[in-house]
Amino acid sequence: MKTLIIKYGELALKKSNRGYFEKVLINNLKLNLTSFNEVDIRREHGRIFIEFDKYEFEEIIEKVNKVYGIVGFAKSIKIENSIDEMNEAAKNLVEEALTRKNYKTFKVVVNRANKAFKVKSPEIARLVGGYIYNAFEDLDVDVHNPDLIVKVEVRKQSYVYADEVKGLGGLPYGTGGKSMLLLSGGIDSPVAGWMMAKRGVVVEAVHYHTYPFTSKQSTEKVLKLAQIISNYTGEIKVHSINILEIYKTIQEKCPKKHFTIIGRRFMTMIAEKLAKQNGCISLITGENIAQVASQTMEGLNITNSSVSLPIFRPLIAFDKLDIIEIANKIDTYETSILPFEDCCTVFLPSRVEVRPNLDDVVKYEDVLDREKLINDALSTIKTYQITPETEIEF
Amino acid sequence: MEVYLDNSATTKVSEIVKNEINDILNNYYGNPSSIHDIGMKSEKKIRKARKTIAKYLGCKNEEIIFTSGGTESNNLAIIGYAIRNRKKGNHIITSKIEHKSVINSFEYLKTQGFDVTFLNVNQKGMIDLNELENKINENTILISLMHVNNEIGNINKINEIGDLIKKNNSNAVFHVDGVQAFGKYKINLRNIDMYSFSGHKIHSVKGVGGLYKKKSILIDSIHKGGQQESEIRPGTENLIGISAMGKAVEEIIEEYENNYKKVLELKESFTKYLNDNIEDCVINGAGVEETSPYVLSIALKNIYAEVLLHSLESKKVYISTGSACNSKSKKYSHVIEALNIDEELMKGTIRVSFSKYSTMSEIEYALKALKDSIDELRKIIIRSK
Numbered sequence: 127m128k129t130l131i132i133k134y135g136e137l138a139l140k141k142s143n144r145g146y147f148e149k150v151l152i153n154n155l156k157l158n159l160t161s162f163n164e165v166d167i168r169r170e171h172g173r174i175f176i177e178f179d180k181y182e183f184e185e186i187i188e189k190v191n192k193v194y195g196i197v198g199f200a201k202s203i204k205i206e207n208s209i210d211e212m213n214e215a216a217k218n219l220v221e222e223a224l225t226r227k228n229y230k231t232f233k234v235v236v237n238r239a240n241k242a243f244k245v246k247s248p249e250i251a252r253l254v255g256g257y258i259y260n261a262f263e264d265l266d267v268d269v270h271n272p273d274l275i276v277k278v279e280v281r282k283q284s285y286v287y288a289d290e291v292k293g294l295g296g297l298p299y300g301t302g303g304k305s306m307l308l309l310s311g312g313i314d315s316p317v318a319g320w321m322m323a324k325r326g327v328v329v330e331a332v333h334y335h336t337y338p339f340t341s342k343q344s345t346e347k348v349l350k351l352a353q354i355i356s357n358y359t360g361e362i363k364v365h366s367i368n369i370l371e372i373y374k375t376i377q378e379k380c381p382k383k384h385f386t387i388i389g390r391r392f393m394t395m396i397a398e399k400l401a402k403q404n405g406c407i408s409l410i411t412g413e414n415i416a417q418v419a420s421q422t423m424e425g426l427n428i429t430n431s432s433v434s435l436p437i438f439r440p441l442i443a444f445d446k447l448d449i450i451e452i453a454n455k456i457d458t459y460e461t462s463i464l465p466f467e468d469c470c471t472v473f474l475p476s477r478v479e480v481r482p483n484l485d486d487v488v489k490y491e492d493v494l495d496r497e498k499l500i501n502d503a504l505s506t507i508k509t510y511q512i513t514p515e516t517e518i519e520f
Numbered sequence: 521m522e523v524y525l526d527n528s529a530t531t532k533v534s535e536i537v538k539n540e541i542n543d544i545l546n547n548y549y550g551n552p553s554s555i556h557d558i559g560m561k562s563e564k565k566i567r568k569a570r571k572t573i574a575k576y577l578g579c580k581n582e583e584i585i586f587t588s589g590g591t592e593s594n595n596l597a598i599i600g601y602a603i604r605n606r607k608k609g610n611h612i613i614t615s616k617i618e619h620k621s622v623i624n625s626f627e628y629l630k631t632q633g634f635d636v637t638f639l640n641v642n643q644k645g646m647i648d649l650n651e652l653e654n655k656i657n658e659n660t661i662l663i664s665l666m667h668v669n670n671e672i673g674n675i676n677k678i679n680e681i682g683d684l685i686k687k688n689n690s691n692a693v694f695h696v697d698g699v700q701a702f703g704k705y706k707i708n709l710r711n712i713d714m715y716s717f718s719g720h721k722i723h724s725v726k727g728v729g730g731l732y733k734k735k736s737i738l739i740d741s742i743h744k745g746g747q748q749e750s751e752i753r754p755g756t757e758n759l760i761g762i763s764a765m766g767k768a769v770e771e772i773i774e775e776y777e778n779n780y781k782k783v784l785e786l787k788e789s790f791t792k793y794l795n796d797n798i799e800d801c802v803i804n805g806a807g808v809e810e811t812s813p814y815v816l817s818i819a820l821k822n823i824y825a826e827v828l829l830h831s832l833e834s835k836k837v838y839i840s841t842g843s844a845c846n847s848k849s850k851k852y853s854h855v856i857e858a859l860n861i862d863e864e865l866m867k868g869t870i871r872v873s874f875s876k877y878s879t880m881s882e883i884e885y886a887l888k889a890l891k892d893s894i895d896e897l898r899k900i901i902i903r904s905k
Binding site: 337338339340341342374377378470471472473475 | 824826827828829830831833834900901903904
């Protein structure tokens with residue numbers, strides 16, 4: 127029987143909540159593996175065992191690799207309690223491990239929980255170690271600092287595994303509260319959402335467009351980005367809102383240099399309203415200090431002051447290249463760089479106030495009927511439930 | 521109301537053609553190359569389509585080669601002829617406002633060592649016949665020019681051009697891309713050696729087209745295979761597509777003169793409305809007399825064509841643009857760019873293209889939507905400047 131042994135280190139720190147975190151994690155694993163019917167998932171000895179026969183390790187690992195809260199995992203083979211079977215299983219695992227990495231030294235670590243098995247731990251280590259040593263010419267034993275550790279666990283049955291792989295890390299999705307992500311078609315906001323989700327935060331998203339000044343493809347692109355994130359989170363809700371009327375009104379009534387910041391405040395205010403309607407207690411943006419002229423500290427402060435919910439900006443101190451690295455890792459980058467713009471040039475003033483003053487901005491904004499503009503924008507809302515399986519089309 | 525005015529891109533399938541397709545799907549499954557009666561039955565369908573089209577073009581049946589569409593026909597004619605006949609000469613001529621399937625065939629031949637001339641056009645999109653005459657020399661083996669331009673509607677007087685070509689070099693072969701003219705005019709093949717056409721522009725289906733090739737002209741095939749289409753275009757025939765196209769031609773032969781008159785009226789009232797009601801609006805192309813009534817290219821100042829397209833789309837009016845608006849790069853179609861007009865006008869160039877199904881009430885609805893959209897967008901665009 128193939129078994130994937132899953133470790134979830136940080137959860138152990140959560141003491142009294144541990145049971146809850148474990149339950150959520152197992153549930154998330156089950157959800158992510160729903161397409162595999164014949165998989166047994168159970169918790170045992172502070173780890174999760176995923177057992178299956180019908181599938182390849184790689185197809186299961188691909189899914190497990192997208193579950194937050196897993197520190198590491200190892201491919202293991204479940205066998206009868208017999209030295210011969212241990213030898214054979216260990217040999218196969220080492221052989222496979224060697225295809226991935228050029229290990230030079232190894233040792234065997236044994237955990238004999240089942241004392242009914244009469245061969246004691248040091249003896250098992252010696253026997254299995256000897257077998258491996260003889261099977262692979264270039265592999266030496268090093269009990270102090272081995273490259274590769276082969277583990278044998280003797281329970282009702284035995285598990286043999288080698289070559290632990292790092293998991294995604296983070297905390298089980300759903301254990302960290304719910305937040306509204308301002309999602310654009312750019313590179314940053316999908317990464318910001320993914321990072322918060324990694325800390326267990328349930329992410330819901332709002333997207334703004336200015337159709338017909340932007341095309342339907344730009345909304346479709348955002349839904350595709352949400353879909354990529356949903357590979358990690360499961361179903362994700364995306365609200366799409368047309369803010370053309372707001373932009374038109376700002377353009378008409380406010381000074382050009384404040385256009386961007388006032389627009390930004392409206393997006394934030396709408397997001398907050400939507401957040402409260404949907405049980406979210408914070409906002410998430412992909413903003414980043416000084417990445418664009420409107421994301422100066424002054425600008426961010428003025429945006430903050432438009433709402434009362436906290437705004438989380440996980441990328442605030444990241445360099446662009448580091449953000450791109452994560453975007454590539456989570457697979458959003460290629461979609462983010464598609465050409466469909468979120469905003470038409472007519473709404474991108476050539477000069478933006480870099481050090482705006484809150485009183486000025488509020489003074490200009492006061493000319494506008496905030497309540498009405500926000501409610502009118504909200505009336506254009508379209509909500510999509512996106513899962514990895516959703517067919518995205520209009 | 522839904523108003524489809526993008527008929528140069530494609531047209532909707534006519535009822536008669538739909539019935540024909542149904543009939544084929546239900547009753548004809550044989551391979552036209554099979555020699556039993558099930559195959560023969562299919563073969564007869566192909567023969568009938570060929571005959572209909574040959575009759576419409578005024579050529580022999582065997583001078584029609586069926587292909588997968590306009591692009592393939594153009595590729596086959598240009599590349600197939602040039603490669604086969606390069607010992608006769610190395611010089612080929614086309615213009616800067618041809619369809620991409622022609623331009624890129626010429627670009628390809630350039631990489632194969634051919635000497636390629638791309639004729640310029642004036643601001644109205646007309647080639648200069650004197651320039652053409654000057655460029656033809658004894659090495660010129662092929663000239664390819666379109667009958668009707670798909671973006672601005674200009675009509676080339678292909679027979680006069682054919683006469684001119686033959687006068688200057690009787691060995692030079694003249695290919696005409698007729699995709700936008702086929703099924704819309706009486707076509708005269710005098711001094712034309714090859715003529716490309718397509719099915720889906722005349723209410724048939726996508727994926728089928730053809731090439732008229734004068735019998736005496738020899739070309740290389742691009743596809744290699746069996747004996748179909750005189751070995752010039754091997755592969756099992758697209759029975760559904762070919763029959764559908766044949767049917768569409770049958771239908772259109774009866775009515776193209778009336779269609780022409782009707783569409784001309786629509787275009788005239790469209791143009792009149794624009795002149796009377798829309799400021800800073802220029803009609804691209806050669807003028808009413810020398811453009812196809814099916815195509816109308818409109819350049820609007822202070823408009824981004826793509827935004828206008830989406831605005832009209834939200835009102836269920838469907839057109840196309842001569843430029844892709846993208847805040848990072850500004851891309852204009854090669855045809856609009858070749859006109860060398862003011863960039864402000866290029867940005868705001870749209871194309872309205874009619875079909876026999878277009879009606880006056882649709883046009884009225886579309887014009888109202890167009891005026892509203894232009895007024896609305898211009899307010900925002902002018903303010904942003």
